[in-house]
Amino acid sequence: MLDPRIFKFEGARKALGILTILTAIQAVVIVIQGRYLSVSLSELWQMTPLKAVALALSIFLSAFIIRQFLTVAKNYVLVPFAKQTTDQLQKELIQKYAKLGPTVISQNGTGKSVNLAIEGISQVNNYLTLVLIKFIDMSIVPWVILVYIATIKWEHALFLLFIYPVIILFMIILGYTAQAKADREYDRFNRLSNHFVDTLRGLTTLKQLGLSKRYAKNVYEVSEDYRKATLGTLSVGILSTFALDFLTTLSIAVVALFLGMALMDGTISLVAGLTILILAPEYFLPIRNFANDYHATLDGKNAFSDIMDILDQTELTDNHLYQAQQSGWQVDSQLVLENVNYAYPNSDQLALQDINLSLTGFERIGLVGTSGSGKSTLLNLLGGFIDGTGDVQIEGQRVPHLSQVDWQNNLQVMPQDPYIFHDTVRANLAFYTPQATDAEILQVLQRVGLETWFNQLADGLSTIIGDGAVQTSGGQAQRIALARIMLDQDRRIILMDEPTAHLDIETEMQLKETMLPVFNQHMVIFATHRLHWLAQMDWIVVMKDGAIVEQGTLEELLANDGYFVELQQAMKGVNRHA
Numbered sequence: 001m002l003d004p005r006i007f008k009f010e011g012a013r014k015a016l017g018i019l020t021i022l023t024a025i026q027a028v029v030i031v032i033q034g035r036y037l038s039v040s041l042s043e044l045w046q047m048t049p050l051k052a053v054a055l056a057l058s059i060f061l062s063a064f065i066i067r068q069f070l071t072v073a074k075n076y077v078l079v080p081f082a083k084q085t086t087d088q089l090q091k092e093l094i095q096k097y098a099k100l101g102p103t104v105i106s107q108n109g110t111g112k113s114v115n116l117a118i119e120g121i122s123q124v125n126n127y128l129t130l131v132l133i134k135f136i137d138m139s140i141v142p143w144v145i146l147v148y149i150a151t152i153k154w155e156h157a158l159f160l161l162f163i164y165p166v167i168i169l170f171m172i173i174l175g176y177t178a179q180a181k182a183d184r185e186y187d188r189f190n191r192l193s194n195h196f197v198d199t200l201r202g203l204t205t206l207k208q209l210g211l212s213k214r215y216a217k218n219v220y221e222v223s224e225d226y227r228k229a230t231l232g233t234l235s236v237g238i239l240s241t242f243a244l245d246f247l248t249t250l251s252i253a254v255v256a257l258f259l260g261m262a263l264m265d266g267t268i269s270l271v272a273g274l275t276i277l278i279l280a281p282e283y284f285l286p287i288r289n290f291a292n293d294y295h296a297t298l299d300g301k302n303a304f305s306d307i308m309d310i311l312d313q314t315e316l317t318d319n320h321l322y323q324a325q326q327s328g329w330q331v332d333s334q335l336v337l338e339n340v341n342y343a344y345p346n347s348d349q350l351a352l353q354d355i356n357l358s359l360t361g362f363e364r365i366g367l368v369g370t371s372g373s374g375k376s377t378l379l380n381l382l383g384g385f386i387d388g389t390g391d392v393q394i395e396g397q398r399v400p401h402l403s404q405v406d407w408q409n410n411l412q413v414m415p416q417d418p419y420i421f422h423d424t425v426r427a428n429l430a431f432y433t434p435q436a437t438d439a440e441i442l443q444v445l446q447r448v449g450l451e452t453w454f455n456q457l458a459d460g461l462s463t464i465i466g467d468g469a470v471q472t473s474g475g476q477a478q479r480i481a482l483a484r485i486m487l488d489q490d491r492r493i494i495l496m497d498e499p500t501a502h503l504d505i506e507t508e509m510q511l512k513e514t515m516l517p518v519f520n521q522h523m524v525i526f527a528t529h530r531l532h533w534l535a536q537m538d539w540i541v542v543m544k545d546g547a548i549v550e551q552g553t554l555e556e557l558l559a560n561d562g563y564f565v566e567l568q569q570a571m572k573g574v575n576r577h578a
């Protein structure tokens with residue numbers, strides 16, 4: 001019912017402790033309220049003068065007011081706790097995304113990941129605010145009332161005690177059905193989120209292919225699916241509310257019947273009978289409240305569980321094992337991978353198998369292979385975003401993976417679609433080098449050929465670019481990524497994942513001219529489908545189905561007349577038609 005991981009949060013025990021005390025007081029107050037309402041009614045029924053009933057009435061009224069006051073006080077304790085917990089959860093989740101890296105996002109999908117950090121957090125807040133109080137109420141109030149009723153007439157207490165597990169059983173059955181429906185709804189919602197983000201991302205392609213209408217229909221169908229799943233959950237929620245109300249009302253009616261008979265027999269006084277009758281609905285109220293809100297907050301429970309699962313993922317604690325002996329990657333530095341394997345968590349196939357690679361100093365290494373051969377996975381492994389099994393040594397130091405802080409401090413990355421942050425030109429360029437001066441940034445802008453573009457910007461280096469501001473073309477984004485690399489003199493390893501794949505050949509050639517000098521004094525690992533880059537590489541690694549099938553200089557590979565030559569023919573064909 002409650003995820004025990006809630007108790008891990010700061011202030012949880014204190015808040016729950018205070019809530020428990022307040023609820024216990026409230027339970028006693030409910031009993032007093034019921035008792036004195038019965039006394040007042042019974043006295044009034046017997047025509048006792050109002051003055052004589054005044055004390056009982058005022059006790060009842062005071063209990064009533066205190067009860068309401070305690071409800072407010074409980075919310076006063078819970079709301080800040082829920083807010084603080086969800087704020088902390090949001091911060092931790094985003095930090096965890098940053099620590100776990102891109103793999104966690106690709107596992108969950110971008111839509112779901114974003115959704116968890118925004119909508120999921122508000123659902124968790126709702127869940128904590130609604131369910132916690134109800135849960136504590138349910139754990140305390142009925143039992144205090146039951147003990148009191150037992151002191152009046154144990155038979156009724158016994159009946160109420162027996163009926164309780166029946167209700168719980170009923171709730172569990174309906175709860176399972178609701179949970180299954182809510183899980184389905186939650187899955188659909190995540191699918192919808194991912195679908196929505198994919199559609200937005202691919203809008204240009206869809207428009208170009210004239211498929212946007214068909215895709216809009218697709219989005220409509222996924223939304224419809226989600227709507228139906230939501231209605232399915234709601235219908236179980238409504239059914240369960242109805243069933244619980246029916247069952248509790250029936251139980252109260254049975255109690256009333258027995259009380260009526262006992263009154264007629266004279267085995268119970270009017271005050272005692274009325275007290276039991278007034279307290280019986282109070283006995284069932286917490287479980288009814290809990291059940292009602294439980295269904296309404298199932299999505300919050302699911303979001304909480306998903307967020308906690310991500311937060312519970314083990315982080316690497318051994319990322320300081322490699323201690324750089326010299327300042328950064330040098331001409332004599334060496335990285336050796338021996339028999340390295342890697343499988344993505346959601347797949348039982350090896351995406352990298354038996355990788356043996358030795359990289360030294362400022363080499364330029366070309367990574368080639370058909371689509372899906374494992375080039376990006378190998379770059380991710382070298383970047384320390386994923387860890388495989390096998391033997392890894394940096395400068396002779398054996399490490400379990402490359403997620404080593406000192407190693408990653410050498411790296412610069414130039415992906416296919418460099419991300420332009422919604423920030424100033426200055427911040428976007430001085431990404432690796434926050435200390436860069438304006439003069440240095442301007443010089444680099446000129447070197448990468450962005451001068452004309454820059455001169456048109458309204459606020460110079462302070463102009464905001466990125467999503468929702470000044471947009472950049474694919475070529476401009478690549479130049480910005482290159483400028484980031486140029487500004488940094490310390491990081492000497494550049495990982496490039498088909499950085500020119502989206503560019504037309506003219507832009508690519510212009511960019512190539514700017515890029516080649518940057519390769520000097522760097523180790524460059526360059527995954528590409530474009531043949532003309534290979535002539536600039538010192539060493540070429542040929543991949544197929546996750547394995548390195550050949551490696552050597554271009555001349556050696558050509559002389560071998562093996563898979564590389566076959567691949568080259570195929571690439572030539574593609575490149576010619578590109």
Ligand SMILES: Nc1ncnc2c1ncn2[C@@H]1O[C@H](COP(=O)(O)OP(=O)(O)OP(=O)(O)O)[C@@H](O)[C@H]1O
Nearest residue numbers: 106344347351369370371372373374375376377378
């Ligand atoms: N996040 C992922 N989860 C599961 N499998 C994945 C994931 N990313 C890639 N793969 C699989 O791993 C294999 C290697 O993919 P990878 O992206 O490394 O190939 P690639 O050579 O870079 O392809 P491309 O040239 O098309 O970018 C493929 O079979 C791919 O389906």
